[in-house]
Amino acid sequence: MGEHILKIHISELKPGMFVHDLSSEWTDTPFKKRFMVTDAGMVRRIQEYGIQELYVDTIKGDAPRGNFVPEDVVSRQLDGTIEELVKDSSPTISVSYTEEIAQARHLHEMAKDKVSNLLQDARMGKSIEAEQMEPVVAGMADSILRNPSAMMSLGRIRVADQYTFEHSVSVGTFLIAFARAQQLDEATIHQIGMGALLHDIGKTQVPEEILNKPGKLTDEEFAAMKSHAQRGHDLLASSSGISAIAQEVVVQHHERFDGTGYPRGLKGDQISTYGQMAAVVDVYDAITSDRCYHKGQTPTQVLRKLLEWSKFHFNPAVVQQFIKCVGIYPPGSLVRLSNQYLAVVLETDEARTLHPTVRQIFDIENRRPVKPRVINLQNESHSELKVVNFEDPQKWNIPLEQIIPR
Template identity: 40%
Template sequence: MIKKIRVEQVRVGMYVHDFNAGWLDHPFARNRMKIASDEELHKLAASGIREIFIDTARGVDVADAPTREEAAAATEVSLLALDTAPRSAVRVALADELTRAKSVFAEGTRAIRTVMEDARLGRQLEIEAMSPVVEKIAASIIRNSNAMMSMRRLKHLDDYTYLHSVAVCTMLAAFARELDMELADIHSMALGGLLHDIGKARVSAAILNKPKRLTEKEFIHVKSHVVLGADMLRQMPGVPPLAFAVLELHHERFDGTGYPQALSGEQISVAGRMAAIVDVYDSITSERCYQAAISPAEAIRKLFEWSHHHFDSQLVQRFVRSVGIYPVGTLVRLESGRLGIVVEQRESSLLTPVVRVIFDARRNYYIPPENVDLSRPLGAGGGDRIVGHESPATWKIELDRFL
């Protein structure tokens, strides 16, 4: 049986089934292992991890701990309680915005690629060159955020650093809009997202792309990208304070377990707390050379769990409202037995997105793609509801074919 326990409950002889952290966020060589010594207990306690999953069939049990299913059910109840206030209204139809969004996303990728190449070569960086594309991304988000959210799902492993930067830029703009920030602040947050990993231009590409676990020395080198990036921004005139905060603070954690300054709570600005949430969400939903992506819906649930310690819980709730309980790109199972991909959120409810139905799970075959608006009744393009999310790998479905 798989159970969820607090780190302080871990004892020698327990079998760790899941460290409940990103692959690089725990200090052990394996992702599943039996705790064999007090030294390993101390190492786990010092890692900053707060909760793990144990396999009681392979190690010592904890009698009163919730099972994995019970813990997931509790998270689900809390998430569904967020489906209350209306979201920001869509101004332009998705079909009308998609072409512009695709062009803007590509422009943003080219812009950050150029800036990072200049940084790598030690050239002077020009902040003015970034402003037009940042303003276009923010404008697309304001017209219809679903279009840009669709673009961030179409990533290629070789271009991860650039596409991650544009995706964080996009989601920070949407997040800032959800918080009713002024337009100038939305632009500043988006600029910070685009530049937040610029310090990686000075980090060894061999280490960044290493397909195996990093050594302690290599991990320290990677973490230096925050300080390196901050030094670069200080040399660029006209960088807004909010943009600088996004870069400088996106690896800080609310409980003080982050880096490089180990700040905690309100020592981290709101911009920094927002950036930490967005950066982790995009990272864990992206395919990496050392880590398989998890689904957007699963990532939302992970963030919700981690918000008890690592993130500002109130901001995580607002972030969920900006991307959805079932974000764009999530494979969901409908009550009818069909599987579909979420392609658009509805402002009326987080539980009634537009779903592109593609597969009959009961008969195990593809069906002609059809968009179903779950906010509408049967006979008006709706008449179904989400009963859960699914893993594309389980069904061998390539989502990119249908987005």
């Protein structure tokens, strides 16, 4: 960040400017993540994809005329809003993280296996037997009711070549947790969870070289990629055991509140509540994850983006509810503490999202692992300790799968 990155309205964008951030989930547009605007036709194309506000780099390209807000000022304002949102929630757990993690891990592995098998069946043209997912969905929902932190922490552990089904399980976890936080009834939660676990099944009908292509897609490739939402709906509509709610999650998770999404360009309340929730969760998990063509961003960065994008692309109320649900420091995150130790976030319920329970694991000053120690930052005896920021596990060569308890 810096003063040279400025937020502007699309009407201010001119050829010669360098786009730093489209202020939209960039895989939902056929543009590179960052690029030079070469002509007026490119400006029109950006407008056609519903981009209203964006950031330009005034070092790499021309500066807009007038006074504009720098990116770091926008970020501070957004952080203040996020902290206000998470201040006044209530506890939602019935058992401790350490009591629940073993069962959550078992269910998480089972879900990955089931989703992987179903995606493989769909890829080979076999019929989709979604009923086999029902016990997994029910188990995940029960685990999240007991302690959502346990299941959510496991979503941070990823294998690079297993993105599609690991993303599906993670979206399932977050969407079930979100639905529980909204106090929806049990049957609806299960149907939402089923749709979430299968939301990307249409990608089995899209060539992998398109799904994994770094950088800009051609118009034809982008159209093929966008077809996955409708293809997924069509696959499941012909299968038994898939409810209307589950199908809404599948077909609507790329719709946008301002009508700029796909496949149907639905707008506002034309998108079901469950589709609106799925859209937010899908983007949250996608851009916090490492992928073959981009590095995942920290949860704080992504919450800022969701809040900012809710001005146009998402229902603001749904985004605010999701931020309250997931919190600033999601379980499984690696963080730096004010005592210069690294710790993994274990427990974070809605009442103490600013003061999570963490597992201290690494001495930064001496660059060495330490005997793990669980610290509740809400406890008065640790009132001097706080989370300073997120850290990248790869930077410290710390594999999260080894430090989240079994």
